[in-house]
Amino acid sequence: MENSNTGTVIIAGGGITGIRSALELANSGFKVYLVEKAPAIGGTFSQLSSAYPDDKPAFCRFAPDINAVYRHPNIKIITNAEISRVKGEAGNFEVKVVKNPLRVNENCTACGDCMRVCPIKPYDTFNEGLILRTAIDIHNSTAYPFLYNIEKETPICVETCPVHINIRKYIGLIAEGKFLEALKVIRERNPLPAICGRVCNHPCEDACNRGKIDQPVAIDALKRFVADYELKLRKEGKSFLPKPPEKSKHIKVAVVGAGPAGLTVAHDLALKGYDCTIYEAAPVPGGMLWLGIPEYRLPRDIIEVEVDYIKHLGVDIKLNTPINKDFTIDDLFKKGYKAVFLGIGAHKGLKLRVPGEDDYEGFLDCVVFLRRVNLGDKSKPGKKVIVIGGGNSAIDSARTALRLGSDEVYILYRRSRKEMPANPWEVEEAEREGVKIHYLAAPVKILGSNGKVTGMLCTKMRLGKLDASGRRRPIPVEGSEFEVEADCIIPAISQRPDISFLHEGHGLEISRWDSFVIDKNGATNRPGIFAGGDDVTGPATVIEAIAAGHTAADSMDRYLS
Amino acid sequence: MKKDKFITEFDDIPTPRHKMRELSLEERKLNFKEVELGFTEEEAIAEAKRCLSCRRCIGCGLCLAECDPKAIIYDDKPETIDIKADAIILAPGFEEFNPRRIPELGYSKFYNVITGIEFERILSDNGPYGGLILRPFDGEIPEKIAFIQCVGSREEMLAANYCSSICCVNALKNSIEIKKRLKNTEVKIFHRGIRPFGKGSELLFIEAKEKYTIDFVEAEVKNLQQDDSGNIKIEYLQNNEEKKEKFDLVVLSTGIQAPRDAKKLSRMLKTGLNKYNFSINKSFLPCYTEKEGVFTAGAFNGPMDIPSCIAEAGNVVSHICSMLKNKKGKIEVSVKPEKGKYDGRTGIFLCKYGLKTLSKTEMMEFLGVIDELSEAYPVKKYDYACVKKSTDDIINTIREENLDRIIICSCYSESHSGLFKDISADANLKPEFVDVLDINSGNGGILSKLKTLLDKKNGKPESKTRIEKVKSCMIIGGGVSGITASLKLAELGLDVFLVEKKEKLGGRLIDSYYLITGDEIKPEEKLEELNEKVNNNEKIKVILNSYIEEVKGEPGNFSVKIKSDGKFNEIKTGGIIVAIGTSIYRYSEDYALSKNKNKGINQYELEKLIAENKFSAKKVVMIQCVGARNYCSRLCCTEAIVNALKIKQVSPDTDIIVLHKGIRVFDFDEELYSEAIEKGVKFVESVIDPEVEEEGENIRVKVFENDKKKNVKAIYDADLVVFNVASIPSEDNKKIADVLNVSLDKEMFFKEIDPLLNPVELDREGIFVCGMAHYPKTLRECIIQANAAAEKAFLFITNP
Structure with a gap:
C-alpha cells in the first residue's frame, strides 16, 4: 500500500x-x-x-x-x-x-x-x-x-467575532461582577472597547444561541458598560493606565491613517516594543470614527480617551500631516521607517451616475456632509433633505440632518427594507425620530434652477429574480416616474478609497475598485508595505478594520524580526 | 447536522434582554447628545447572567477522575495531516433548510413543530424516544399529525427556486410508517403538488392514498400557532378559502440546500457553483468539475435520493479508474484464518431487532428454544448484531470461549452474511463455520434450520470453484446509456460487444432536436461525436441489427447466441449490461383523431415541428400522463414545459394550456416551470382523463372536475393537441429477461437486486442494468448510471 x-x-x-x-x-x-x-x-x-x-x-x-x-x-x-x-x-x-x-x-x-x-x-x-x-x-x-x-x-459568538474576543469569558466575568477583569479580556483582542461598545455591528449577537430562544445576550452593550466603568474609575482616580511598554526593539514603523485599522496596528506594534508614528491627514484622529460617525452615536470624548490610551503606549500621532506627492511613502522609508502600514480608509463617495449630479448647489455626498458636520460646521443643510441609499451612512446622514434643523428628511432606497444593509436598530431609531423612508425607489435625474437643487425625478422599482449574487435585482417600473421637491440631496450609496495621494511610480498593486491588493497576511506587493481596513475591503465595519489591523501587525512583526 | 438548533430548559426562558436607557425623542431634538446611555451595574450583571455559556465542556475534570485507562486529554491539539493524492472527490452531502427563516412556521418556538430529519430520529429505534412516536412537548402520543411540504423548496424568495425532489417520498414513507404503528392517528399532508421521485415511489403514493387513507390537502400554509397544551393550529388557504385546523404534531418537510462548506470547497479547488451553491458539472460529463482531477458526487450536485447517490459514486469511481489506470496497486489481504476443525464448541448470537418481524407467539416460542439452548451453548443477544459494538463482542466471545463455530440469527442479506464472516476471520474462524440464519423466514424455517445445524458435526466448506473469467463485456442496447457504458469499459481496457437491434446507434438521441438540459449542444452533433468515438475504438465491436437469442454458461463466462440478419453467432463474454431503454407509448390507444390526423401529435413530433420551423398553431392543448399507469414517467412534464417555452420563443402569442395530473418537475427544472408560468403558459389540473372531440376541422378538449359524476370543468378549443406520452417498458423486456434469466418488476422494468443500495445489479450475478431499461431517466441520470454499471461490471469481470 x-x-x-x-x-x-x-x-x-x-x-x-x-x-x-x-x-x-x-x-x-x-x-x-x-x-x-x-x-x-x-x-x-x-x-x-x-x-x-x-x-x-x-x-x-x-x-x-x-x-x-x-x-x-x-x-x-x-x-x-x-x-x-x-x-x-x-x-x-x-x-x-x-x-x-x-x-x-x-x-x-x-x-x-x-x-x-x-x-x-x-x-x-x-x-x-x-x-x-x-x-x-x-x-x-x-x-x-x-x-x-x-x-x-469555540463558542459561536467567539467564532463569529472578526477579532475573536473571548466573549463567553468576559460575559461570565461581568456576571460575577468582575468588571475590570472583563475589560482586560476584551483588551486582549480589541484596543477600542468603548468605541466598539457603541458602534460595532456585533455579528456575535446575530449568532448568539440565546437569540434562537428569546433575544441574544446584549454582548456589545456589556462591552460598553465595562469600558465606561473603567473610564469612570480612571476619572475618579481609582484606576490607572498600565505602564507603557519599553521601545525595546528600536525599530521605527510608520502608520498612514489614524482610523481603527491604523490605531490597532500602532497599538499592537507598540506593545511588541516598536517605535510607532501615525501620520493623519485630518485635524482629528479616528478616521471615519470621527469624520463619519455622528456624535449622538459616538461622543468625541470617548474617541479621545481611547486614542489617548494608545498614545500612552508610546505611539506618536501626527495630525494634519498628510502623506502626498510632496511627502511620499518612499520618503517615509528614507526617514528611517522600516515598515509602513496604509490604513487610509475609504473616503471618496461614489457617483450616482444620473443627469444633473454635480450641477447644482445643495447636492453633496454624505462623506463630505458628515465630515463637515463632524468638524464643527453645524449649519442646516436644507429645509427638505433627501438621502439616497440604504447603508449606515445614509441613516447617519438623515438623522444628522434632522438634528441640524431640517424640516423634512427622506431616505430613498431602491430595494426593500429586508435588503437594507444598514443596522436594523439604526433604521428603527431613524424612523422614530421622524425620518421617512421610501423603499423601492431610485433617482432618475436631479432637478434644479438658478444653480440650486429644487428636487429630483424618481422611478419606482420592483424586485426581480435573483441575480448571480443571490440577491434580488431591482428593476425600474416603466412609466412610474414621479417628482419630489427638495433643496438638499445627499447621495450615500458607497465609498471608495481615495488614492490620489499616491505619487507616480509608487509601484503598489491597485484593484479596479481603487483598493490596495494584499495577500492573506496583509502585505502588499511591495516589501515592507502593508495595508488593511476599508482601503482594502471597501466600506466595511470597525471590527473588521481592527481584525485587519491585527493581521497586518502580526505579519509586520514577522517581517521586521 | 444542525449545530445552531438550541432549545434549553433554563427556567428564565424566555426573558427579553435588558433594554439600555436612552434619550427620549424630545431630548434628542436639535442636539448631538449621545442617544444610548449604557447599563447600570445591576443591569449589566443581570444581562450577563442571560448567557447560556453554550454548554460545551468546561474542563471540570470529573470524567478524568473516573477514567481508569486515562484516555482523556483535555488540551488535545488539532493535528495536520499532509496527503499526496492523484484525485479528489467532493461528497459533502447537503444542508437541511433552516425553517427558522420562515418565522410564520414558529419552528424552535413551538416544541411540537419539528423538521423532517427530526421526525426521522423520532421514528428510529436508536432515536431519542426508542422508536416510539411521541410529541417533544409532553411525550404524549400524537393523535393528529400534519406534514407541511416544500418548506424551503420551490421558493424564489428564499433563494431556493428548485424542487428538493426527496421530501415528498419521505413524507409518504413516514406517514405510512405512522399509520402502521398508530392505527388511529390521523395524518394530513399539506402540499403544493405531490411529487414522488424515483422508481417505485408512485406506488407508495397510491398506497398512502388508498390503503392508508392519508389525507392530502393542496393548500398554502399561512401561519402556525401554539396553544397552552402544545397543540398547533395551522391556518391555511385552500381554494382561496381561509381554514384552520389543530394538530398534535407538525412535521416540516424541510428542503435540501447546498452544503455549508460549498463555497469554501469551490474556492479552494476552483470548481464552479450554480446560483444556489450546488456544484456545476460539465455537460455530458456529470461529476466532472472545471478543475481536472476534482470530482463532485452525491447531493452536492443537486437534490437526489439514495440510489442516485450510489449511482453517482459508481460514476465517479469509473472516471477515476480510467484516469489512474496505470497506477493500480494491490489490495493487501489480511491473514487467512486457520481454525478449520469442528470440535462441538458452537456459539449462538441473536439480533433482537430481527425478532421484530415475528408475531408475539412466534417470538416467545423462539426465545424459549434459545433459552433452552443457552444451557448447552454460549448464547448472546444484542439489540443490533451488526453494529460495531456487537461485532467486537462477537469477536471477543469467539476468542474467550474458544468457539469453533458460530450461528448468527438475524435478518439475512448477502452483505450481512459477508459482514459476519469477515469479522469472524479476525477471531481466526473460517467462513464455512459461520452460519447466518434469517429470522424473517419465520419460526418453522429457522428453528428446524437451527436444529439441523446443531446436529451437524462439520461445517460445510464453501463450494466456490474459481472460474477463469472472460475479459470482455457485452452491452445490449446502443442508446446513450449503452454507448456510454461501452466507451467506459473500453477505456478501462475490456473488449466490448455492443449489440443493437436497429440499423444504427443512438437510441432516442436520433429523434431528438434539442436537449431538455438547456445545453447548447445539438443532439445530432453529439450523436456524431459518440458514433465516431465508438467506431474509432478498436476495443468496441458494434453488432447492429441483432438480437440475443440464448445465454449459456455461468457468470464470468457467458456464452451468448446472437441472431443477426438470420445468422447465428456465439460470443463469449464475462458480463452483460442491459441498456435497452424504453418504448414510447402510442397515444392512439387512448385518443384517436380521425378527421384531423395532423392536429394530434406527441411531444417528440412537436419537437421536430418546432425544430424544422413548421410550427404555426395558435391554440395548443397539451395532455400529460398519456399512457402513464402506476408509475410516473419522469420526463414528460419537463419535456412539455421545454416545448411550451420553445413555442413561446417562436410564436409568443400562441395560447398554451397544459392539462396535467400534478406537474412533476424535479430539482432545478423547477425554474423552467416558473418561467413557463411567467410566460403565460396555463396549467390546468385534470385528474380524470380529458376527452378530445372533433367537429369538422375544430377540435375541442373537454376537462372534467375531479369527482365521480364527471362534471365538465372547462372546454378548450385547440388547433393542435399534444399528447405527452409516457416512456413505457420495451416490449423486448420480457424476452430479454427470460433469455438472461433475470427478473422484471411489476411494471415490467428490469428489477435491481436492491433498489436502495444496488441500483445497477440484476438478480443474476454478472448481469447489470442501466438507463431507461431500469426506469425512465434524464440524460444526465442515464450517463451516470451507465458509468456506474460499467464500473460494477468491470470490477466483477476483473476480480478473480
Whole structure:
C-alpha cells in the first residue's frame, strides 16, 4: 500500500456517496483517504429511520458497507477532520487535512463511566436536539468508530467575532461582577472597547444561541458598560493606565491613517516594543470614527480617551500631516521607517451616475456632509433633505440632518427594507425620530434652477429574480416616474478609497475598485508595505478594520524580526 | 447536522434582554447628545447572567477522575495531516433548510413543530424516544399529525427556486410508517403538488392514498400557532378559502440546500457553483468539475435520493479508474484464518431487532428454544448484531470461549452474511463455520434450520470453484446509456460487444432536436461525436441489427447466441449490461383523431415541428400522463414545459394550456416551470382523463372536475393537441429477461437486486442494468448510471 506508484484518492465527505466511492475505489486497487467532518462516518443516511416503510433501520442496512470501509486495508478514515488546503494539479495534489482533537485517545475502553459523571448537558446533535447528551459522549451509538469524544469547541459568538474576543469569558466575568477583569479580556483582542461598545455591528449577537430562544445576550452593550466603568474609575482616580511598554526593539514603523485599522496596528506594534508614528491627514484622529460617525452615536470624548490610551503606549500621532506627492511613502522609508502600514480608509463617495449630479448647489455626498458636520460646521443643510441609499451612512446622514434643523428628511432606497444593509436598530431609531423612508425607489435625474437643487425625478422599482449574487435585482417600473421637491440631496450609496495621494511610480498593486491588493497576511506587493481596513475591503465595519489591523501587525512583526 | 438548533430548559426562558436607557425623542431634538446611555451595574450583571455559556465542556475534570485507562486529554491539539493524492472527490452531502427563516412556521418556538430529519430520529429505534412516536412537548402520543411540504423548496424568495425532489417520498414513507404503528392517528399532508421521485415511489403514493387513507390537502400554509397544551393550529388557504385546523404534531418537510462548506470547497479547488451553491458539472460529463482531477458526487450536485447517490459514486469511481489506470496497486489481504476443525464448541448470537418481524407467539416460542439452548451453548443477544459494538463482542466471545463455530440469527442479506464472516476471520474462524440464519423466514424455517445445524458435526466448506473469467463485456442496447457504458469499459481496457437491434446507434438521441438540459449542444452533433468515438475504438465491436437469442454458461463466462440478419453467432463474454431503454407509448390507444390526423401529435413530433420551423398553431392543448399507469414517467412534464417555452420563443402569442395530473418537475427544472408560468403558459389540473372531440376541422378538449359524476370543468378549443406520452417498458423486456434469466418488476422494468443500495445489479450475478431499461431517466441520470454499471461490471469481470 505504501508503494508510491499506487493511485491515491481523497474523498471529502463520509456520507453514503463517500463511503460507496471509497469502497469501490479501494476494491479497484487504489488507496483512499476518507475525510469526514463529524466524529463518525455515516452522514445523513445514518440518521434516517428507514428508507422504505417496513424496511430495516438505515444503520442496519448500512452496517455491511461501514464495516467493510473500516476493515479495508486500502482505506484510511480520518474523522473530525476537514480539508484545509489543496495545492497542485491532477495526479499530484498536495492536500492538507486538519484533524480536530477528539480529546479521548485509543486507550478508551468505552465503559461509559465518564458519561455518568459529566455535569454538562448539551443538546444531542445526532438526535437533532430532541434530547440532551453529555459533553463527553459517543457521537452515535451505532456508528463506527465507536469512540468517545469531548465537544469543547469555540463558542459561536467567539467564532463569529472578526477579532475573536473571548466573549463567553468576559460575559461570565461581568456576571460575577468582575468588571475590570472583563475589560482586560476584551483588551486582549480589541484596543477600542468603548468605541466598539457603541458602534460595532456585533455579528456575535446575530449568532448568539440565546437569540434562537428569546433575544441574544446584549454582548456589545456589556462591552460598553465595562469600558465606561473603567473610564469612570480612571476619572475618579481609582484606576490607572498600565505602564507603557519599553521601545525595546528600536525599530521605527510608520502608520498612514489614524482610523481603527491604523490605531490597532500602532497599538499592537507598540506593545511588541516598536517605535510607532501615525501620520493623519485630518485635524482629528479616528478616521471615519470621527469624520463619519455622528456624535449622538459616538461622543468625541470617548474617541479621545481611547486614542489617548494608545498614545500612552508610546505611539506618536501626527495630525494634519498628510502623506502626498510632496511627502511620499518612499520618503517615509528614507526617514528611517522600516515598515509602513496604509490604513487610509475609504473616503471618496461614489457617483450616482444620473443627469444633473454635480450641477447644482445643495447636492453633496454624505462623506463630505458628515465630515463637515463632524468638524464643527453645524449649519442646516436644507429645509427638505433627501438621502439616497440604504447603508449606515445614509441613516447617519438623515438623522444628522434632522438634528441640524431640517424640516423634512427622506431616505430613498431602491430595494426593500429586508435588503437594507444598514443596522436594523439604526433604521428603527431613524424612523422614530421622524425620518421617512421610501423603499423601492431610485433617482432618475436631479432637478434644479438658478444653480440650486429644487428636487429630483424618481422611478419606482420592483424586485426581480435573483441575480448571480443571490440577491434580488431591482428593476425600474416603466412609466412610474414621479417628482419630489427638495433643496438638499445627499447621495450615500458607497465609498471608495481615495488614492490620489499616491505619487507616480509608487509601484503598489491597485484593484479596479481603487483598493490596495494584499495577500492573506496583509502585505502588499511591495516589501515592507502593508495595508488593511476599508482601503482594502471597501466600506466595511470597525471590527473588521481592527481584525485587519491585527493581521497586518502580526505579519509586520514577522517581517521586521 | 444542525449545530445552531438550541432549545434549553433554563427556567428564565424566555426573558427579553435588558433594554439600555436612552434619550427620549424630545431630548434628542436639535442636539448631538449621545442617544444610548449604557447599563447600570445591576443591569449589566443581570444581562450577563442571560448567557447560556453554550454548554460545551468546561474542563471540570470529573470524567478524568473516573477514567481508569486515562484516555482523556483535555488540551488535545488539532493535528495536520499532509496527503499526496492523484484525485479528489467532493461528497459533502447537503444542508437541511433552516425553517427558522420562515418565522410564520414558529419552528424552535413551538416544541411540537419539528423538521423532517427530526421526525426521522423520532421514528428510529436508536432515536431519542426508542422508536416510539411521541410529541417533544409532553411525550404524549400524537393523535393528529400534519406534514407541511416544500418548506424551503420551490421558493424564489428564499433563494431556493428548485424542487428538493426527496421530501415528498419521505413524507409518504413516514406517514405510512405512522399509520402502521398508530392505527388511529390521523395524518394530513399539506402540499403544493405531490411529487414522488424515483422508481417505485408512485406506488407508495397510491398506497398512502388508498390503503392508508392519508389525507392530502393542496393548500398554502399561512401561519402556525401554539396553544397552552402544545397543540398547533395551522391556518391555511385552500381554494382561496381561509381554514384552520389543530394538530398534535407538525412535521416540516424541510428542503435540501447546498452544503455549508460549498463555497469554501469551490474556492479552494476552483470548481464552479450554480446560483444556489450546488456544484456545476460539465455537460455530458456529470461529476466532472472545471478543475481536472476534482470530482463532485452525491447531493452536492443537486437534490437526489439514495440510489442516485450510489449511482453517482459508481460514476465517479469509473472516471477515476480510467484516469489512474496505470497506477493500480494491490489490495493487501489480511491473514487467512486457520481454525478449520469442528470440535462441538458452537456459539449462538441473536439480533433482537430481527425478532421484530415475528408475531408475539412466534417470538416467545423462539426465545424459549434459545433459552433452552443457552444451557448447552454460549448464547448472546444484542439489540443490533451488526453494529460495531456487537461485532467486537462477537469477536471477543469467539476468542474467550474458544468457539469453533458460530450461528448468527438475524435478518439475512448477502452483505450481512459477508459482514459476519469477515469479522469472524479476525477471531481466526473460517467462513464455512459461520452460519447466518434469517429470522424473517419465520419460526418453522429457522428453528428446524437451527436444529439441523446443531446436529451437524462439520461445517460445510464453501463450494466456490474459481472460474477463469472472460475479459470482455457485452452491452445490449446502443442508446446513450449503452454507448456510454461501452466507451467506459473500453477505456478501462475490456473488449466490448455492443449489440443493437436497429440499423444504427443512438437510441432516442436520433429523434431528438434539442436537449431538455438547456445545453447548447445539438443532439445530432453529439450523436456524431459518440458514433465516431465508438467506431474509432478498436476495443468496441458494434453488432447492429441483432438480437440475443440464448445465454449459456455461468457468470464470468457467458456464452451468448446472437441472431443477426438470420445468422447465428456465439460470443463469449464475462458480463452483460442491459441498456435497452424504453418504448414510447402510442397515444392512439387512448385518443384517436380521425378527421384531423395532423392536429394530434406527441411531444417528440412537436419537437421536430418546432425544430424544422413548421410550427404555426395558435391554440395548443397539451395532455400529460398519456399512457402513464402506476408509475410516473419522469420526463414528460419537463419535456412539455421545454416545448411550451420553445413555442413561446417562436410564436409568443400562441395560447398554451397544459392539462396535467400534478406537474412533476424535479430539482432545478423547477425554474423552467416558473418561467413557463411567467410566460403565460396555463396549467390546468385534470385528474380524470380529458376527452378530445372533433367537429369538422375544430377540435375541442373537454376537462372534467375531479369527482365521480364527471362534471365538465372547462372546454378548450385547440388547433393542435399534444399528447405527452409516457416512456413505457420495451416490449423486448420480457424476452430479454427470460433469455438472461433475470427478473422484471411489476411494471415490467428490469428489477435491481436492491433498489436502495444496488441500483445497477440484476438478480443474476454478472448481469447489470442501466438507463431507461431500469426506469425512465434524464440524460444526465442515464450517463451516470451507465458509468456506474460499467464500473460494477468491470470490477466483477476483473476480480478473480
